[in-house]
Amino acid sequence: MSSRKIGIVVYPDSEELDWAGPYEVFTMAAQVGGDLEVVTISQHEGPVRCAKGLRILPDHSFETAPQLDVVLVPGGEGSRVEMDNPVMLDWLVKAAESCTWVTSVCTGSILLAKSGLATGCEITTHWAYITTLRELAPHVTVRENIRYVRDGRIVTAAGVSAGIDMSLWLVGELFDADHSRKTRRFMEYDPEPPY
Amino acid sequence: MSSRKIGIVVYPDSEELDWAGPYEVFTMAAQVGGDLEVVTISQHEGPVRCAKGLRILPDHSFETAPQLDVVLVPGGEGSRVEMDNPVMLDWLVKAAESCTWVTSVCTGSILLAKSGLATGCEITTHWAYITTLRELAPHVTVRENIRYVRDGRIVTAAGVSAGIDMSLWLVGELFDADHSRKTRRFMEYDPEPPY
Numbered sequence: 001m002s003s004r005k006i007g008i009v010v011y012p013d014s015e016e017l018d019w020a021g022p023y024e025v026f027t028m029a030a031q032v033g034g035d036l037e038v039v040t041i042s043q044h045e046g047p048v049r050c051a052k053g054l055r056i057l058p059d060h061s062f063e064t065a066p067q068l069d070v071v072l073v074p075g076g077e078g079s080r081v082e083m084d085n086p087v088m089l090d091w092l093v094k095a096a097e098s099c100t101w102v103t104s105v106c107t108g109s110i111l112l113a114k115s116g117l118a119t120g121c122e123i124t125t126h127w128a129y130i131t132t133l134r135e136l137a138p139h140v141t142v143r144e145n146i147r148y149v150r151d152g153r154i155v156t157a158a159g160v161s162a163g164i165d166m167s168l169w170l171v172g173e174l175f176d177a178d179h180s181r182k183t184r185r186f187m188e189y190d191p192e193p194p195y
Numbered sequence: 196m197s198s199r200k201i202g203i204v205v206y207p208d209s210e211e212l213d214w215a216g217p218y219e220v221f222t223m224a225a226q227v228g229g230d231l232e233v234v235t236i237s238q239h240e241g242p243v244r245c246a247k248g249l250r251i252l253p254d255h256s257f258e259t260a261p262q263l264d265v266v267l268v269p270g271g272e273g274s275r276v277e278m279d280n281p282v283m284l285d286w287l288v289k290a291a292e293s294c295t296w297v298t299s300v301c302t303g304s305i306l307l308a309k310s311g312l313a314t315g316c317e318i319t320t321h322w323a324y325i326t327t328l329r330e331l332a333p334h335v336t337v338r339e340n341i342r343y344v345r346d347g348r349i350v351t352a353a354g355v356s357a358g359i360d361m362s363l364w365l366v367g368e369l370f371d372a373d374h375s376r377k378t379r380r381f382m383e384y385d386p387e388p389p390y
Contacts, residue, residue: 015219016215016218016219016222017215017216017218017219017382020211020212020215020216020219020249021212021215021216023211023212023247023249024210024211024212024215024247024355024356027211027247027248028247028355031247038247038248040249047252052218052219052222052223052226052233053222053233053254054215054218054235054251055251055252056249056250056251056252057242057250057251057252059248106383126383127383128381147385147387158383159381159382159383160219160223160381160382160383160384161219161359161382161383161384161386162383164356164386165386165387165388165389168388168389168390169389169390172389172390177390180389180390181390184388184390186323186354186355187212187354187355187356188301188321188322188353188354188355188356188357189355189356189386189388190342190388191356191359191360191384191386191388192342192360193360193363193379193384193385193386194360194363194364194367194375195363195364195367195372195375195376195379
């Protein structure tokens, strides 16, 4: 039997922790045990320069990406460009066909809104983007002051680090609460912000 | 005046969030305002494949790396290889000469111990590595059940996600508490682990 697949979409100027947090959670959940594979996917082959300058080499282009069970769209400055990129939006709609969960972090939710995938849904985003998202996407309901929102198969996280919490919740759905607890334990995720 | 520079060392099988968490914190601290540049550094040029399969393109090799004010060593399975790599250990000692802070995340602390940089210091590591670190490095004191430890200019974090908390503490030292709070706010780092 082939593994369940999680595809993390990366694009120019996507925010590093938006995708790196969920990447760590899901790959750690796979290491803890169980049937799960995590791949990074971008429109084109070759390096992608992220929002703060980190360059990564994605595993797949849109053309070579496998069929997915979960798709995750990060946010970042580049989301303002990608929300008007029909190749990105069309690919998301097509990739979502096989997905049990369609998810985003931070301003990535604008891509779920613009693609039509989140039409009629409650979603969230980075606190500084709430008003803009409401203006740009009147066909969705934007919730604020919430860590992540689940509406059917659409799950959207608040800003940047909120993707870690959302992903741990998804691990609970994909496996069970105990699997998520073990994943958290191996990430030693017992946060203590100093300020 | 040239910027203060933070160098994040990456090596084969370094754990993704160990370096990506601090990378996000420090680059966000720079965006919030202030004199700070963050670069990734590896022994060789070209792509580095990390512990869970992510491939990144570091900014510098050991040869081209700029003079640093802060050096950060992540952990991961590859630390078991790098702790016996004299090129890595020699480079760390040399890079540390100009550094105000010499730091590690997770099992990265074994490299600070093996290089001699942490000799006589209190350090910490991932909970699952405490006993091994004590055996491998009898010339350091290994503390457990603590998020991060500061001993002089040596600052070491516990496992994986603890690097985020340590880095926010360092932002408080490099700037001030308010700068760290702003950085945290833009990362929306108000963790709510679901399980």
